[in-house]
Amino acid sequence: MMSYIKLFFINIFGYYELWMLWLFLFIALTFIITIIFILNRGEEYKKFNSISLYNVIWKWRYKKSNIIYLWCYCPECGSELICDDEYCRSTIMLTNKTTFLICRQCGEIEKGRVIGGDRNYLLRMVRFEIQKRIKNSTYKNEAKT
Numbered sequence: 001m002m003s004y005i006k007l008f009f010i011n012i013f014g015y016y017e018l019w020m021l022w023l024f025l026f027i028a029l030t031f032i033i034t035i036i037f038i039l040n041r042g043e044e045y046k047k048f049n050s051i052s053l054y055n056v057i058w059k060w061r062y063k064k065s066n067i068i069y070l071w072c073y074c075p076e077c078g079s080e081l082i083c084d085d086e087y088c089r090s091t092i093m094l095t096n097k098t099t100f101l102i103c104r105q106c107g108e109i110e111k112g113r114v115i116g117g118d119r120n121y122l123l124r125m126v127r128f129e130i131q132k133r134i135k136n137s138t139y140k141n142e143a144k145t
């Protein structure tokens with residue numbers, strides 16, 4: 001093993017001394033640490049995975065940079081909420097379209113409501129709010145929930 005290392009240095013520099021090996025290891029290590037640091041810095045926003053919007057808690061995960069498994073949870077008991085958007089289909093007036101967020105665990109109580117569209121609309125709105133906070137880094141100011 002050692003002779004291979006010696007050969008490696010001799011091939012490149014023409015000679016070998018022990019300090020060269022240490023210098024080489026030092027440079028390699030610094031390089032690796034820098035790479036890890038740069039990669040992690042870009043991923044920092046991935047710690048941001050919950051937010052309080054429309055009076056309820058939203059949680060999600062990341063796959064690459066995409067937001068997945070986005071759903072709402074009860075601010076009181078933490079259970080998954082039910083989206084009731086039945087009402088949206090019976091009306092064509094945007095201002096009448098309302099999605100209710102209901103907690104079964106708390107006794108079918110309404111925890112929040114969003115006016116303007118159905119659950120897909122709501123999820124798009126929340127996703128947009130999350131992405132906006134990631135883009136301008138304001139997620140760092142959000143209170144941890």
Ligand SMILES: [Zn+2]
Pocket residue numbers: 074075076077078079103104105106
């Ligand atoms: Zn609840």
